[in-house]
Amino acid sequence: MKIGLIGYGKMGKAIERIALERGHSIVYKVDSKTTIDQVDLRQADVAIEFTQPGLVINHIETCLEQKTPVVVGTTGWQDQLAYVATRVTEKGGALLHASNFSIGVNILFNINEKLAALMFPHPEYKAQIEEIHHVQKLDAPSGTAVSLAQGIIQNNHKYTSWKAETSSWPVVSDHELPIQALREPNVPGTHTISYISTIDTLTLSHEAHSRDGFALGSVIAAEFLHGKKGIHTMRDVLAF
Ligand SMILES: NC(=O)C1=CN([C@@H]2O[C@H](COP(=O)(O)OP(=O)(O)OC[C@H]3O[C@@H](n4cnc5c(N)ncnc54)[C@H](OP(=O)(O)O)[C@@H]3O)[C@@H](O)[C@H]2O)C=CC1
Numbered sequence: 304m305k306i307g308l309i310g311y312g313k314m315g316k317a318i319e320r321i322a323l324e325r326g327h328s329i330v331y332k333v334d335s336k337t338t339i340d341q342v343d344l345r346q347a348d349v350a351i352e353f354t355q356p357g358l359v360i361n362h363i364e365t366c367l368e369q370k371t372p373v374v375v376g377t378t379g380w381q382d383q384l385a386y387v388a389t390r391v392t393e394k395g396g397a398l399l400h401a402s403n404f405s406i407g408v409n410i411l412f413n414i415n416e417k418l419a420a421l422m423f424p425h426p427e428y429k430a431q432i433e434e435i436h437h438v439q440k441l442d443a444p445s446g447t448a449v450s451l452a453q454g455i456i457q458n459n460h461k462y463t464s465w466k467a468e469t470s471s472w473p474v475v476s477d478h479e480l481p482i483q484a485l486r487e488p489n490v491p492g493t494h495t496i497s498y499i500s501t502i503d504t505l506t507l508s509h510e511a512h513s514r515d516g517f518a519l520g521s522v523i524a525a526e527f528l529h530g531k532k533g534i535h536t537m538r539d540v541l542a543f
């Protein structure tokens with residue numbers, strides 16, 4: 304398959320290596336010097352977009368205009384998902400998005416939802432989420448942490464919203480789910496969900512050892528999207 308890279312930073316480079324290992328070719332690389340308007344996106348069967356929150360919507364629009372299926376890994380745009388879904392339908396396009404492409408985190412998403420439902424009858428347990436990432440990360444809290452919070456809110460009606468905590472925590476109402484975002488050098492991504500009571504603490508945690516899991520998942524997602532239309536997620540890829 305011919306893959307186009309929109310974003311050739313930490314993720315774009317990891318995706319290139321894994322795509323080549325899986326027998327694909329890279330037909331273009333978009334970055335801050337070779338921007339999206341300078342490239343014919345249609346050279347690729349599928350484009351893979353990992354750039355920045357402020358760029359991703361324009362990149363999606365350009366892929367839709369040029370009828371190029373796109374896998375979107377950039378985070379920090381969940382509030383515009385409904386708009387993007389409408390645009391994909393209007394343009395008859397193909398888009399697959401995920402806040403986290405690693406298989407391990409997608410299994411964590413599934414367990415997190417089941418645990419949230421199990422915890423609903425036990426309000427003595429207070430839920431909280433912590434995410435740790437490298438210091439270059441532009442968005443906070445991480446897209447993965449927001450997805451985990453949404454999974455809890457949809458399955459445990461004690462919680463109605465999440466709240467980002469910047470200092471010592473949690474300073475929230477009983478219906479708010481606190482998310483603490485920490486930044487430390489060289490951390491690819493660690494997410495922990497804790498349920499804390501006076502008696503005990505139950506934790507679920509995922510620690511990425513490198514970016515390879517995110518990169519592999521995005522290439523598998525591109526293979527899945529090839530030849531399809533509509534809006535998809537990693538749930539469709541993994542058939543959860
Ligand atoms: N869904 C998932 O599984 C994962 C998502 N992410 C998300 O992916 C995104 C990218 O992460 P990462 O690779 O670490 O970030 P980097 O900062 O390493 O890379 C960003 C890329 O965007 C490019 N860029 C900057 N300005 C422009 C522009 N005007 N036009 C086109 N490209 C531009 C940069 O170009 P240049 O190289 O020239 O500076 C660079 O190649 C983030 O939102 C992150 O949260 C990250 C990991 C996993």
Ligand SMILES: O=C(O)C1=N[C@H](C(=O)O)C[C@H](O)C1
Binds near residue numbers: 444445446448493517
């Ligand atoms: O910026 C990153 O690096 C990551 N971003 C994603 C997120 O915001 O959840 C996924 C992963 O944790 C790495």
